[in-house]
Amino acid sequence: MKISGMWMGVIAIILGILVLALPDLIRWFIGVGLIVLGMLALIRK
Numbered sequence: 001m002k003i004s005g006m007w008m009g010v011i012a013i014i015l016g017i018l019v020l021a022l023p024d025l026i027r028w029f030i031g032v033g034l035i036v037l038g039m040l041a042l043i044r045k
Contacts, residue, residue, distance in 0.1 A: 019026045 015029075019029075
């Protein structure tokens with residue numbers, strides 16, 4: 001599934017609004033993102 005530029009823009013706007021509305025949310029995004037990246041790195045080896 002390929003994500004077009006328009007959808008990436010919409011997702012970025014929604015995430016930006018959420019981060020402004022809930023500043024603590026950015027820590028959750030970073031934490032979950034790092035966990036997912038770490039799991040993907042371990043699985044692909």
